Amino acid sequence: MVRTVSAFRPALRSGQRFDASAAARPILSFESVFKSYRTDQPVLRGTNLVVERGEFVFITGPSGAGKSTLLRLVYCAEQADDGRILFLGRDVARLTEQSIPVLRRNMGVVFQDFRLVPAWTVFDNIAIPLEILGLPSRLIRTRVGEVLERVGLAGRGVDMVSGLSGGEQQRVAIARAIVGEPALILADEPTGNLDPQLAIDILGLFEEIHETGTTILFATHDRSLLEVRSHRIVVLNEGRAIDVPNGLAVPIDEAGPPVDEFTVPMTRVAV
Amino acid sequence: MIGGSMASVGRVWRSGRGDGKVYMLSVFSLAVAFVCLSSALLVVFNLRAVEMRWARAGRISVYLRDGTSQDQVAQLRRALEQTPAVASTRHVTAADARKEMVEDGVAGSLAVLPVEAFPASIELALTDEVTDQQVAAIAQKLRDMPSIESVETYQRWTDRISALVRGGVAASAVLALVVLAAVVSVISSTMRFALHRRRIEVEVLKLVGATDRFVRRPFLVEGALQGALGAAASLALLALLYAIVRGKFDDELGVLLGVHPTFLPWEIMAAMVGSGAVLGALSAFAGVRKLSAV
Secondary structure: OOOOOEOOOOOOOOOOOOOHHHHHOOOEEEEEEEEEEEOOEEEEEEEEEEEOOOOEEEEEOOOOOOHHHHHHHHOOOOOOOEEEEEEOOEEHHHEOOOOHHHHHOOEEEEEOOOOOOOOOEHHHHHHHHHHHHOOOHHHHHHHHHHHHHHOOOOOOOOOEHHHOOHHHHHHHHHHHHHOOOOOEEEEEOOOOOOOHHHHHHHHHHHHHHHHOOOEEEEEOOOHHHHHHOOOEEEEEEOOEEEEEOOOOOOOOOOOOOOOOOOOOOOOEEOO | OHHHHHHHHHHHHHHHHHHHHHHHHHHHHHHHHHHHHHHHHHHHHHHHHHHHHHHOOOEEEEEEOOOOOHHHHHHHHHHHHOOOOEEEEEEEOHHHHHHHHHHOOOOOOHHHOOHHHOOOEEEEEEOOOOOHHHHHHHHHHHHOOOOEEEEEOOHHHHHHHHHHHHHHHHHHHHHHHHHHHHHHHHHHHHHHHHHHHOHHHHHHHHHOOOOHHHHHHHHHHHHHHHHHHHHHHHHHHHHHHHHHHHHHHHHHHHHHHOOOOOOOOHHHHHHHHHHHHHHHHHHHHHHHOOOOOO
């Protein structure tokens, strides 16, 4: 495949009139994506995945299945070996290094280890995406105040991040991810370091964000989260994506052997 | 634009405040290096003033032998005043010489000497058009006269001063290179250390869409501040030492050199601080130019 480089320009630019056809296009699609860290162990083998605008998608699979790799390919922390990854109509797998920062301003990423700057306050950590955009200070203060309230941390802007609990830190990380009002949120095991109740709370927060129209990719291996919600599930197994559009259903077979945790009924297979 | 600048200052403070102790050490190291350079510049600047003072002295001092009569002095003066290169003559007796020394404010040191210790002389004021060769020719003729002890054209003195100035300029150039190496080494190392300490911050910035230029900017400002503060601290220290030394030797130096010592002019100080800032920024850029990829 001939590789060409391109600059990132979203298909729908700010200031333009609403384009119904653009809104109907998927926000993200993987087309025959290959990625391997070792030649004998590919992580993604011809993975195909389509995510529509406004969807909430769980990405799940066993350890090493490629959940994090999938997300890292979207925000260009990794480069695909082959295939196309279309975000807002542009192939991000072919982006120049100068365009990657622009891409990342159009999406929010939440990590398992929060990825906050411990020496900064809550306000500073949340405000940084807006500072990068060059917004005026007054607008930044207003916007940060709004998201703090949204994630349940109103009035906590002056607190140092290092003094917060795990759940609170993750809320700060979520606030940072949404403060720029991105079209897509990528959550890489955001509840991995939290207790089960906190995990449910954080999931609820993501769902509130989803209700405003934001597309969310939520990577997790926590089956309990998959069971309590009926969102679309994409299972990564042996480098391929298997789609479960209506949520996880665990088949009960009293006579047969235990069902593999990640064996799911096939309602739609993406090959 | 002002708001953007304030935001940049805020970012620099937010990011750099945790490295304050390291930066103080860096500024101190730079101040030591800059003190050497600024000291050399101070000496060269004042030597240059002395050189300028004596280069166009336009005078010859003819020292008379003891026992020269008034008639001989008058005859000599008439002959000299008819020389085209001589504008005017003045007879300075021994008593006059002592009186002039005292009036120059050297009381307490040379004033205790007796009158006989001060030589009588004829001071020649030369025209502006006189050349060095004409001065040398006049001096040679005067030395051949029996009533004249010695002739001082101040040319050797000026030549020595000029040689000192040239040596001082060369030494300053070498010291400038040493300072340059010190600034680059200290600041780039300090910035690499700061970058390592703030790697989480850098990683987060790049994850949320900051360009390399946005990430580097605070480091460049911090480097410029270190360079400027190092230069300013050295000038402050030098000014303090200068004030102490000048207070004790100002009169003597004025009499000996013909000019009173002065501190570096504002233009040179501003250039040093500005150069420190520019070097600091460039050194910081060299230290953080390769930001780790995320």
